[in-house]
Amino acid sequence: MKKRIALLMAAVMAAASLSGCGGGNTATTADTAAGSAADTTKAATGNESGDLKLTMCWWGNQVRNEKTQAALDLYTEQNPGTVIEGQFSEWSDYWNKLATSAAGQAIPDIVQMDYSFIDQYVKNGLLEDLTPYIKDGTLDVSNISENTMASGTVNGGVYAVCAGINAPSLLYNKTLLDKNGIVVKDYMTTDEFIDLCREVYKKTGYKTNIAYYNAGAYLDYFMRGNDVVLYGDKKMGGEEKDYLPFFQMYETGIKEGWFIDPGVFAELSIGSVEQEPLVYGSSPETMSWCAFYNSNQLTAMQKAAPEGMEIGITTWPSADPKKSGYLKSSQFFSVGAHSKNPKEAVKVINFLTNSSDANNILLGERGVPASSVIAKELAPKMSDVEQKVIHYVNEVVTPNCSPINPPQPDGASEVSNLLNQVQEQLCYGVYDAETAAEEFYNGANSIMSKK
The missing domain is CATH 3.40.190.10 (Periplasmic binding protein-like II)
Incomplete structure (x- = not known):
């Protein structure tokens, strides 16, 4: 297993250095330093006050960082006793850190995932299958299209939920x-x-x-x-x-x-x-x-x-x-396989996906929301150009497309x-x-x- 993780780290680092997927989503030096300072080894453990502690990592620019942290703060406000530590990085640093934490079996509870890497992380047993949580109602995907869900599915298991849709x-x-x-x-x-x-x-x-x-x-x-x-x-x-x-x-x-x-x-x-x-x-x-x-x-x-x-x-x-x-996720939310409280992590993903309050903060920064209900709610609050994108994705592409191909090898x-x-x-x-x-x-x- 350790050998497989080492190979994954090498592959991810090489791919991240070549990829342009996150080129526009860079963090400031201060952001990266803050992300580096986060202690991933304490994921999903209780703190001194007895609260349930979860960690969530993502790559992004300052706007994304502020919006995501504000949404997480709202979740903890609405769910007393839960603390969520946000960890954010620049694109290439993000994948290096994630591979390192995976090698130490300390992958964060909630992980922002990219389509290019899902297959590798699933094959190495690093992501939680979300299917049981969909079946028991913890994660509501009823307003997400089948084609969108297919992009986060590997070998019949759902390992990622779309955080924003592109086409x-x-x-x-x-x-x-x-x-x-x-x-x-x-x-x-x-x-x-x-x-x-x-x-x-x-x-x-x-x-x-x-x-x-x-x-x-x-x-x-x-x-x-x-x-x-x-x-x-x-x-x-x-x-x-x-x-x-x-x-x-x-x-x-x-x-x-x-x-x-x-x-x-x-x-x-x-x-x-x-x-x-x-x-x-x-x-x-x-x-x-x-x-x-x-x-x-x-x-x-x-x-x-x-x-x-x-x-x-x-x-x-x-x-x-x-x-x-096809519909393509700009990025996903996944649950790390090492999480000690995966169901609680899934609840956070459900909140980010389906909560009107959360999405009034996020405002589609990661792409058109996967939930058709949330996308329609947000449309009047967005610019004319952003509304044009939502209409295109939901009304032009979604009814007339096919499942995306498997991740590239x-x-x-x-x-x-x-x-x-x-x-x-x-x-x-x-x-x-x-x-x-x-x-x-x-x-x-x-x-x-x-x-």
Whole structure:
């Protein structure tokens, strides 16, 4: 067991150093110091006054820290005799600390968990199965969709409850398109999207950026539309020919002129909202009418947009957008397997998930609340842009999507890097679509076979 934990620590530390999932959720130096000072070895024990003590850890920015601590304070106020110690850190430090506490069998009672790591933590016996607490009513998930619950389920057990919902989202320059009489529909097929790209280019001169050099998530989505799960057991899903249509989409845009010149990105920070060609650039030649992001990034994109530009939101295109579409948790709440009072920890998660009072404090900072009831309650209290995100997640994606794929296996980050390199060669004209599909498929299988 100790050897398995040591391997987990190494894997988590490596993954955390490469991941961008928490890049925008950084804590101050003081926050990190406070998190470091927390004594995780006293988790779920009684203090000198005889109160029940729980610990909860999370990563986040100062806004999240303040809101979460305020919600926990409210819980302890409403539940005399319970004390909750909050521990918070910057993203990469968080995973290092959590792996260390896991090795010492002192993992906190309540853990903020990420989709990338759930499988590893469950396999190493570090998270509590919440199924019994759902069955006995301690944890109410009746207002959470099946697809959302599926994202926290591993091997039939529920090990995590969604703390906020995201969905893949095509963000677009609604002002530009409305002005030119161009209509964007939800659930576009790939062919409809390509036709739209042609129309936009013909009428406005604006080009299209299809997740240039950041296409891993979109490839996964695209393949789901053709009934292909991207990753198999130490190999890629599907066959080489299944990947050809993805690269043909780029090839078509390059030949017809509507795909953005890759040279535009030479001096940009790829993945930066502020430098995204949707909102950044000096002319239609260097700008894109759309961008491939997640729904929780609409607010930041709208903030970065030039004055007078409204950003719209719709689904990513694929052969079958309803098969491709999924809900993705921005993060989860889990219970540590070492907790001496797991039921009390579950009660806190239930409070954060279902309490109107708690969510009036949290205000969807982690994403659209998993509970449809809470999400509807909060909507009138949020900005117009935030309400647009809630409507998109609940009314557009939720009724027309499929369960998310299993967590990505070891080697996925290397495969994504290979995809970026192949995509670059294709966009610069070094590869045609067939060569790109062959190079990617064979190279990706080589990577996965060694894991």
